[in-house]
Amino acid sequence: MRRTVLAPFLVGSLLVPSLGNPCGFHNYTPQPTLVDRLLGSDQIVLARSSPSNPFQFKAYQALEGDLGSSEIPFLVDSITRRRFALDANTAVLFARDGAYGPWKRLAIVDAVLAPVLSSVMEKLPAWELGNDNDRFRYFASLIGHPDDRIHKLALRELDQADYSVLQGLNLTIEPQRLLVRFNAPIETEYKAIRVLLLGLSGDTQLRRWLEKGVENSIRSEGRYLGAYSTALIELAGPETVIDLAKNYLTNPEISLVAKELLFEAIALHGGSDDIAMETSILQAITSALWLDAQLAGPVARQFGSRANWAMLPVLKILLDEGNILSAVDRQDSVQYIALARKTLAQP
Template sequence: MLLFVVFEEDENTMRSSIRSFLIVLTCFVGLTAPRVLHACTVCVELPKASIADHVLAAEVIVLAGPTSGNPFKFSIRRVLKGSDDRLKEIPEIPFLVDSVMRRAFRSDPTNTVLFTYGATRTDRAGRSFSRGWKRIFTMTPERKEFIGKLRSVGQLWTYGETDSSDRISFFSDYLWHSDHVLHSTALVEIGRAPYDLVRPIGDRVSTNQILEELNRLDRFVYRPTVIRLLGLQSDTHARSIVRQRYIKALNNGGLNAFEWALAGIEADGALAIKSIDLVLQGNQMTDDDKWAFVRALTEAGSSQPRFRGEIIAILLTVLERDRILAARIAFATRNWGQTPLHQQFKAIADHELTDPATEFVLNMVLDQEVAVE
């Protein structure tokens, strides 16, 4: 995820500038990619909008059940949010009551399903171009309590927000909740949150619970999040497994190489960083794997400043051999302050063979540093 800090006096102006810049920046960064990257599986596979996003941004929230005269059609039983006038303006709930839900309603006629109406997706600038109904889940006492707390605690959260420690703290309480829907919802939220904000919630659950999740093939989509949580466990069993898996990832690369390398740094610190350095010095890896290991280093440097000296030395060597990674390294280290990397960034930006996209990105990062000073 790319973020950029703009120094403005007005907060609304600052947010608008950030969003506008990200639209342009995403296009430029895409041009610098040597090939399609595996990147972060969470970013690719998990929903871009979470249950919390749909509930908090909804214009209308209702509980619905089957229509008395038509068991296949939903009708509103209770309105949790939204005026009567607004309900008249929007379309009817388009979803049909399937066979599973019909059986549930027959066994308990008081069952209801939570629906929201509002933005179904937004662009990178936070603008919504589509609205519609979203089926959230069948209500239970636990989920009713969850929705109540969410609407109370999350009043000031914005659609798609990830960099909120309060939000992470709230959802960390639902990790490995007995309700699998709430558990999965928490994994989505934790998985897309900045790593430095996730680190403090380590050891919130048992290693055995994490390993059980990790070994389930039907939960593959949550694996990147689970690997990060395993890396944050402090017990010897978790550390032993992480050591085995990150060394294997360094040797073989592939899917989740980034997460295992990052977990390895949590387990072995400087030793893991040195191991990553040795791998990066070789030439037997794909561009995807190379970026995965470099990304693990920059993520560790951002969240654990004590390692920055060693990591900067490695990144300088990487840049000397592979300048195509310069733009992404620049963004990943943009909040580290003045470092020897900036001299390298400037040299690459000024080089006549540097492509315009990379030059643009590097100059933006360098200009940001000047603005801070």
């Protein structure tokens, strides 16, 4: 489908919403972003108050599809009417799936956010075909933008990226900007990606802060444990993998749920060209498995889902010796071993 770029008179004068995505850890799922909603829409329009009724919206420009004949069933509230009165070019962005789907209010578009919306609409056809790398590179360039709405829009988009993608982006990160209102209840949706970006900042002064984040999350199986541990490994390096194994993976007081989140974070750093990191991961995971074979299932799941077959030898020994007691863990280990052998046998 053809996407339309904003009309020239709007490009300098609109707004994108403060809409309400790190890689999704298995206990955390990023929220849909503005771009996700636009990609899922067949009709995308800009609207203002109807000339005949200031409380009723009327679409005046189609960015995708046509203007449509159905009424947009949203009341123009007093705050929006005030914004319209102050700026004749301020508009509200609406979208819907199909000609009869419900309209969704996505954004208020003003002069600051209009260029971003214009760029997004121009790039949308390529992103619709799956050009995610371009999508993430574009929003990486907006991290730290002076306007907080654009900064948060970029955070939400990068929250959708696989961690390996985040590692490969040319990110310029200002830790203090990411720490502003970090614990505010209305900012929780940005917390996981902020943690990951802080780990990628290279600021070694954050090490103890990230360690405390792991400590505070580990016993409660916290929602952000995966992000904190991933960021800590990124910032502090291979030695941290050994520390995590010693302090938590081999600690019988720590739940299997929390341990699997740590395995997930460690697996995210595996399969790289960093020999020191690979050595630490293999040493830490192997030692943990020898001490507690019930960790075999989580290891098989997390390393297998990332096609990392380094755990094949130890999992095979544990399976052959009958040390893996859980039926589910045995099944996951068998599957991991089979896939590892098939993959490694390929030329």
